[in-house]
Amino acid sequence: MNLLFLEYPPCSTCKKAKKWLDEHNHSYTSRHIKEQNPTADELRLWYKKSGLPLKRFFNTSGLLYKSMSLKDKLPDMSEEEQLNLLSTDGMLVKRPILVSESFVLVGFKEAEWADKLKKD
Numbered sequence: 001m002n003l004l005f006l007e008y009p010p011c012s013t014c015k016k017a018k019k020w021l022d023e024h025n026h027s028y029t030s031r032h033i034k035e036q037n038p039t040a041d042e043l044r045l046w047y048k049k050s051g052l053p054l055k056r057f058f059n060t061s062g063l064l065y066k067s068m069s070l071k072d073k074l075p076d077m078s079e080e081e082q083l084n085l086l087s088t089d090g091m092l093v094k095r096p097i098l099v100s101e102s103f104v105l106v107g108f109k110e111a112e113w114a115d116k117l118k119k120d
Contacts, residue, residue, distance in 0.1 A: 001117075003028035006038065006097040008090065017096045017108035026117055028098075033090035038097075040087040046097065047083070050104035054082050057094055057106060064091045 005021065005028040007014035021028055038046070047054055055074060059065055070092075074082060086092050098105040103116050 001026075001100055004097075004099040005030050006033045006093075006095060006099070007031070008033050008095050011095060013108050014096045017098075017113070020108070020110060020113065024114075024117070033093055033095050033097075035090075037090040038087060038093060040083045043083050043086050043093075046099055046104045049099075049102075050106060052104075052106060054079060057086055058082075059092055059094045062091055064089060 003021075003026060005018065007018065007030060009015075009032060018030070043057065047057060050056075058070065058074070060071070065071075070085075077085070094106050096108055098113065098116075100116075105113060105116060
């Protein structure tokens, strides 16, 4: 299984998720979300594949999200505007994100990751 793991290395949740992947012998390619920000096209694809509301892709507890008052602005923005905004700065994006050919997981919930990554 080809996995892409998007992380912000100092993030404690990302460290926990990475440790979990390693302990369960899942191989992945790691990508620093701040240094290699997801593009609008990547985000669009992942959003569609995830089945999640687009708001789940925003790092709502982040300083940038709060300083930009996005809680108040997002409801008036189109999907395209939100995707373009997310693609401007990796710190706006919820992390970690785990991308496979068949699913996308946003944030680390051990039970959810275990369910999706069951080995055949």
